[in-house]
Amino acid sequence: MRLSDSIESFIKTLLSQEETEVELKRNELAEYFGCAPSQINYVLATRFTLDDGYVIESRRGGGGYIRIVRVVESGQQRLAYLINERIGSAISEEEAVRLIGQLVQQQVVSLQEGEIMRAAVSSQALAVPVPDAIKDALRARSLKSMLTAIARQNRSAAKG
Amino acid sequence: MRLSDSIESFIKTLLSQEETEVELKRNELAEYFGCAPSQINYVLATRFTLDDGYVIESRRGGGGYIRIVRVVESGQQRLAYLINERIGSAISEEEAVRLIGQLVQQQVVSLQEGEIMRAAVSSQALAVPVPDAIKDALRARSLKSMLTAIARQNRSAAKG
DNA sequence: TCGTTTCTGACTATCTTTGACCAATAACAT
């Protein structure tokens, strides 16, 4: 078994016992596995991405840490569909507004939350000198990122 | 737990019991925590800034002191300040996250709304090939756009 | 073999803590 796989399972084991998040020290973990600290970053970058349903938070300096939070839950099918399939890598403002409107309609998000998301992907928000293709990509990323945050919130709200 | 974190909680505990301000002696506090006096300044500078909603006053010499005052503003005032003065034309992810956290703390926006905004301005959301300077500009526009949407919602909610 | 994935190490970035030196104010002596 590869080192990366070992580290991946190790972290997933920590996460699977009721825990939705785990905090660790990069150097300690590297020490434990007898590898370079940067190996930990590699594992996180390749197996604990947002698309995989994880969010990584970290802090440097004394008392630094890496926190891994599992965010995807199969219950939020609509959000999961939008995030993983529907939106893709680029989306126009019109499409985005339509999808957001549907979410409000279906009461997946509140009216105000819908307004916030609309604002974030509005052409006004993206009024900087970059090609339209990049704006569409930005819109897709922004939207998916927000929807993932919502899915994560719903999940922790459901838990308590 | 870090020393800074301990000192921060200590001060916040003093502030949280009905008290809107607290006065202390830098040297005594440093003595109590067994650290260099300048450590106190570090904690104040990093965790009790105006952005965090605090004002620091102090005096040197015999009977000198440091006073920490928690500032109270209405949600609309806070939003207006952020939109018109604080954010400006560019903002880093770290700063944005801090400001959003403060809004949640002050209950100007809900936790979920905060998460949505965080997601919108996250580096993951902005992971497209443009210079950092443009990302910071985008972030500022996006954030102000969202905050404006919130202010507008609040206004119409107050009226109708 | 060739392209992809894994792994490492040097270099960089960030956060914390300390200590030497500076500045302001109060207390005191005259």
Place this chain on the structure above:
DNA sequence: ATGTTATTGGTCAAAGATAGTCAGAAACGA
């Protein structure tokens, strides 16, 4: 009143403690 000294707090740069990045080597799989 004025000058001197004691008593505070302020600043800043350096050291220490973590984590991040990236180019290239090594291993792997087709």
